[in-house]
Amino acid sequence: MTRLFGKKGSAIARKRAATGYLFMLPWIAGFMVFTAVPFVYTIYLSFFEVKQSVLGYELSFVGLGNYVVALLRNVDFVPGLLSFLLMEIIYAPTIVILSFILALLLNRPMKMRSAFRVLFFLPVIVMSGPVMSQIMDSGAAAITGLESLFIYTVVENYSRWLANALVYLFENFSLVLWFTGIPIILFINGLQKINGSVIEAATIDSATSWQILWKITIPILRPLFVVVTIFTVVQLSLFSTNPVSALIQRAIILTVGGLGLASAFAWIYSLVLLLFIGLAFLVLKEPKEKTEQYIRKQDRRWLQK
Secondary structure, three states: OOHHHHHHHHHHHHHHHHHHHHHHEEEEEHHHHHHHHHHHHHHHOEEEEEEEEEEEEEEEEEEHHHHHHHHOOOOHHHHHHHHHHHHHHHHHHHHHHHHHHHHHOOOOOOOHHHHHHHHHHHHHHOOOOHHHHHHHHOOOOHHHHHHHHHHHHHHHHHHHHHHHHHHHHHOHHHHHHHHHHHHHHHHHHHHOOOOOOHHHHHOOOOOOOOHHHHHHHHOOOHHHHHHHHHHHHHHOOOOOOOOOHHHHHHOOOOOOHHHHHHHHHHHHHHHHHHHHHHHHHHHOOOHHHHHHHHHHHHHHHHHHH
């Protein structure tokens, strides 16, 4: 009887799996045609010099020549890559922290809370990449005159690099606010899923709001911090004003190198981006040992009670 039930259960599971794959079939087909094949073909093109002629594209194998040109001979790629890294290092943490603070404020009970949420998300709906690029080029998104402020002088005396980073941040601060729209929604969703009884129990145990924030809220939302950080890093890398992205688009139409050199640019850029995402994941991921120690500690406290 058990054997028959087991066979019947496995048959039902296989049927459900087949139904799931059937629903996923359009997405899988689209992914293979529009993502996987171009992905592999880009790797292939990065080892060739692609020239456009009357008969079409001509491929000449150059091995790692395109990568050598990108890293050692091209005068724009490495500076553009360093500019991209600087933008990620300064903007990504600022966007994540500011989004979390705004989500905490917008999650509190207050009048016109829904209106404020729509207000912070409105730039994502209204502004597109080209519109934001025009605003940035016109200087309307910049906060100028920071060098004349007293706080800038204090920070500069402490660290000139930090002062320059603050100027670089506030030169395009509207861009930071624009990128906070979706992370705010994600953080609000995570805050609303926290069990209220946990916070209520901590409040009964005389825990302050600051202690609840650092001991309960942030540890519970740590996986969400990882997701939001990765999303922000990728979103910044795809922004239209990214110098590396513009350089790749220009390299496609070059008569020398062409698609091969652009593919090498894209792959170096992708590897750097993956390394940055991996670093962010390692920094934000909570050690497994620490999590297990915390769980055992909580279990002992409950047993003592």
